[in-house]
Amino acid sequence: MDIPKIPIGHFIELFINFLVDHFSFATKAFSVVMEAGLEFLEHAMMAVPPLVFIVIAAALVWFLSKKRSLGIFTLVGLALILNLGLWNATISTIALVLISTLIAILIGVPLGILAAMNKTTNRIVMPILDVMQTMPAFVYLIPAIPFFGLGKVAAIFSTVIFAMPPSIRLTCLGIRQVPTELVECAEAFGSTRWQRLIKLELPLATNTILAGVNQTVMLSLSMVVIAAMIGAKGLGGEVWKAIQRLQMGNGFEAGIGIVIVAMILDRVLQQIGKRNN
């Protein structure tokens, strides 16, 4: 018995080549715009003297979270990053994560709402999310190069794919968890579907949605090292470079940088979520 192998790989390759031939001009153009935006954000953040930046960031964190301890942690943590000589890499990573997260949320949250309201959408979206979350990033990173070029935009592309699922899932979950009594009540008062969504479901789901956003930020940060393999640089680049050269100390230093950024972002977002209660 010799069953011929189904040529899945072959067809995928043909498909990708077709896309490259016919659509890469559009994705390339998109890439140029994105890169300019990213560069602008990066230059902007780097134009601020580091010490001033650190103080502003600490004050902002304190204000947003209403927690002095977190403000102090931000101050000390960022100062440590500056001291380790990782400032530029950190800024570049933060810019990358900010933009990736923003795109992921802008696509993810509406999609989550749609999936919660519409059964068909739900059925289509959920298996795609499984693929997005489990497909090893490298599998689509290399084919992404002809579309988005080497570097940050391809990195953003992969980061968005990897980090978006929690935003969609938790938005969908949050809306579905709204108690049926309340939904019935809203219907009894004659509210339209829109009114029900805006005035009842979204406010009640905010916490769950924010938890999803939080997850998205964390996943974006965890992608930075993989994204470094296609030239995203930043802290992930430092980690990757150090590992390749067996400089474990440097690897850990850059790793600590990532952890500090992650902790600050995570705690601030959590506090915002809590205050919404």
Added chain:
Amino acid sequence: MKRIVTLLAVVALIAALAVPSFAGGKKVKLAYVEWDCAAASTNIVKAVLQERLGYDVEILPVAAAAMWQAVASGDVDGMVTAWLPVTHADYLERFKDKVEDLGPIANGAKLGWAVPSYVTVDSIEDLNKNADKFNGKIIGIDPGAGLMRVSENALKEYNLDKFELVEGSGATMTAALSNAIKNKEWIIVTAWTPHWMFGKWDLKYLKDPKQVLGGAEHIDTVVRKGLKEDMPEVYKVLNNFKYTSIDQLQKVMAWNQEPGSDRYENALRFIKENKAQVDSWLK
């Protein structure tokens, strides 16, 4: 929600206040793999193009597959790190219509299996007898590398049935080697020259009488199709760029290994010390 808006507003404000400094002028993009030989060569080319011709050169450290893909898709202008005929054979085969191979920058590179010099085995043929001492393992690198493919062949050709080739990465290979040397243990790694590990530790290649692991390798410059028309000057430099021997490259790599050294500074030093040679690249 209000806080998120505030946060975004602050970010936007900082962005608006800053003056973006977009570098004007002629841009060249080169990709390289974070190996020491690649980093050394790439920085030298960068320095020559920047200091002598006034180009603005961006160098991107990426994975080997990404490097080839990027040159093939024209996203970067070229690279000076193509290991041929063996290591990168698969990539060249895949992209040969989309790239141009400008020939070697250095001959006498080499692939093989290396052991610490305190290991008393000298030839691959004698490995089977000593399999226990090596725990039956040969420490390899990335599964996709050409070196791994020829290593598989070597296992077959020499009937090394007591050995398995362990996949990992360049980093895990050097980590395993470092650890074994610290404990004076026996270890075999898949290796290539030039590589910093030969400068750091006392290693030797195992003899390969059947020549399975390939003879000498050369490191080539590969550029995207169309570079010759778009940027003739850059093309010329990349085409002429060549070391007098592999030792010259090893020397720069050794500079880069010195603690606290800067690769770009070392590239400038190379240009200064080899003025006539660099001049000949520009002609």
